Amino acid sequence: MVSKFECRIMTTMAMISNKWKVLIVCQLRPGTMRFNELMRSLQGVSQKVLTSQLRELEDDGLVARKIYAEVPPRVEYSLTPLGQTLVPVLNSLEQWAQEHSDEIIDCHSRAEQKERKKARASAKLAAAQEAAAT
Amino acid sequence: MVSKFECRIMTTMAMISNKWKVLIVCQLRPGTMRFNELMRSLQGVSQKVLTSQLRELEDDGLVARKIYAEVPPRVEYSLTPLGQTLVPVLNSLEQWAQEHSDEIIDCHSRAEQKERKKARASAKLAAAQEAAAT
DNA sequence: TTTGATAGTTTCCAAACGGATACTATAGAA
């Protein structure tokens, strides 16, 4: 069973759990940005993905989209008041990573060592099977 | 460019941004649980996915896995001290959803209305094209 | 008349993800 508590966490996560969404919200903190401006600053996003993520953020009420009737088109994105309230939440995620960076790094290097060990073991096993087959 | 600030948020997100991971951590808050116990309480996970998510949580140092040399096997999962420190972070996610639940619901119903409007419009368009084709 | 800029949409394709199912090892119980 999923409690209300867990359900609420998942609600929040669903709204921001995407690499680009987090970056978009971060970029928009200082103020409004145009589509291409965002795309350039988030180097690596494709147009399609940026559009879809922005639409989802808009549907979730975190980002506002203002279209100017000009040619060439001008569309400005900004955080809504609701989007602004998310900033402290992102801060708490950031702070956690900062406070525990040592442990996080340690764990990762240990996990990688284990990975290498396993890789060696399975390579050995494969070699043995190879030898047995001939 | 991705700043250190954004990078840290993404580190934290990478560790928990998965429906099942959040639920696993929540389930383990009170104490240790066995594999099947987890699977039953998280009804809906496949064995494969539960295993892979637990392995990743273990590699990230959030969950400890204790194997007892028994038959049938017994494996107990629990939060590590690092995993425990994540609980307040999850609380902040939960609190945000709770504090802004009204706005979140409003936005969603508005977005859905827009969706329905769009669907009607494209249905109309398709019908018009159909009519024009005959 | 062609070019350019902006903010998309559309299409195709490959990789990742997730679910369902079958299979494994092991020792004790029936």
Next chain:
DNA sequence: TTCTATAGTATCCGTTTGGAAACTATCAAA
């Protein structure tokens, strides 16, 4: 000797996701 429970792996296969590239509309400038 077969069955059972546990904690997984291994395999297949459909869905989702993301990237690349081409295409669109529009008006002004060259």
